[in-house]
Amino acid sequence: MFLKPIKIKNLFLKNNVFIAPLAGYTNLPTRLIFREQDCAICYSEMVSAMGLKFNFEKSAKLIDISKIDKPIGVQLFGSSSEIIFKAFLSISNFNYDLIDINCGCSVKKVLKAKSGAYLLKDPKEIYRIIKILKENTDKPVTLKIRSGWDNDHINFLEVLDSSIKAKADLITFHPRTRSMLFKGKADWSQIKILKKASSIPVIGNGDIFSGTDAVQMMKETGCDGVMLARGLIENPFLIEEVICTFKNEKYNKPDIDKRMNTMLKHCSLIVNYSGERNGLANFRKFASGYVKGLPGASKFRQKINHLVKHKDFIKTIEEYCNYIKKVVVKNDKL
Ligand SMILES: Cc1cc2nc3c(=O)[nH]c(=O)nc-3n(C[C@H](O)[C@H](O)[C@H](O)COP(=O)(O)O)c2cc1C
Structure with missing residues (x-):
């Protein structure tokens, strides 16, 4: 311990x-x-x-x-x-x-x-x-x-x-x-x-x-x-x-819902705090971490690098989440 x-x-x-x-x-x-x-x-x-x-x-x-x-x-x-x-x-x-x-x-x-x-x-x-x-x-x-x-x-x-x-x-x-x-x-x-x-x-x-x-x-x-x-x-x-x-406990990696919900919340908090332009620029630095190792992660990153509207970020994150759910049958395989 x-x-x-x-x-x-x-x-x-x-x-x-x-x-x-x-x-x-x-x-x-x-x-x-x-x-x-x-x-x-x-x-x-x-x-x-x-x-x-x-x-x-x-x-x-x-x-x-x-x-x-x-x-x-x-x-x-x-x-x-x-x-x-x-x-x-x-x-x-x-x-x-x-x-x-x-x-x-x-x-x-x-x-x-x-x-x-x-x-x-x-x-x-x-x-x-x-x-x-x-x-x-x-x-x-x-x-x-x-x-x-x-x-x-x-x-x-x-x-x-x-x-x-x-x-x-x-x-x-x-x-x-x-x-x-x-x-x-x-x-x-x-x-x-x-x-x-x-x-x-x-x-x-x-x-x-x-x-x-x-x-x-x-x-x-x-x-x-x-x-x-x-x-x-x-x-x-x-x-x-x-x-x-x-604590010497078994760690289960966050499932896709937890990853995506946290990512959406993080993005919103930053945008509310710093404004849309600066907020999204700042949030991009974290986005890679949320999707690291997931299928299609690099495409997702490329896509959000070009977005300038918060609503487009949300849509892209949600679409990516749905895509992951389709390709990964069991969340514990993430
Ligand atoms: C992007 C970035 C920003 C950092 N900013 C600070 C800082 O403001 N103050 C500080 O003491 N160290 C800063 N560091 C150093 C880290 O706090 C830490 O000491 C260093 O990254 C080593 O730990 P790590 O190997 O776990 O990254 C920064 C490091 C990075 C990569």
Whole structure:
């Protein structure tokens, strides 16, 4: 049984399956869809501390939280304690449950702004960031890191040490270096090392694409919980699969009705939230995951790539659903 509640300072989470911050993906409607599968916590997309300074409205939209979108972690990225602290003050009246600092993003634009994984070069600055936040909030302060800048500068233990000294409440670890981006394999043995050295909860992240992967990471590393990211884009039902596997229960893949109903609901929520044009553009990113491995999936994808009206999306999804029902006699063969 790997499913267990986690306490992060004064925040009680019902289990240990975390949903990663995913820029361009984990907006409010998508978080609500993911929550239906009973995950422990979702995070906002990363929010730029400088963005909050210069274009508050646009950046703050990423921290749009609804009463039913709880518990929620807000993730900030920025280059220094001063900038991040100002951003933190500017969102003081936002109803979030935890604040997380991004020390792992390896996107060029973010690194150029000396933020994200760039902070790994300076564990003392990470210390200052965590410390000033801890001194000014009762909410948990956490961070998400990679293993280091590159192979010659692997310093996750040093970063852990700085974080613990600053009284961070939890650390999430994606064991790839900045220079690896998403190449190669996440080195889970590094999670084991970090967990052994850590006095705060450790959430393992990287390359979890199935329930079995998640269990394997828990077994191999002893980490306290897992964070799902790309696996969820590939398979929007990964949360329920992981939870089921953690409970050592047999997992039945969602049948076609469940897939299609969830897809229709997800699409509608995004369109209602972002408008037809932007909403459909955003939803297309998820559509592949819902139909992955089904007969005729690539034709379906091609078709919806050309649609610009929500009503046409609905019609196409329903038609595809009926087609699948005809070609697949038993749903458990999906
Ligand atoms: C499209 C995309 C967007 C991401 N956005 C963020 C982000 O906003 N903040 C963050 O800390 N990590 C972000 N990440 C990194 C993931 O949270 C995660 O650490 C990484 O993908 C490794 O996990 P995985 O192998 O399960 O995907 C992003 C990754 C992807 C693919």
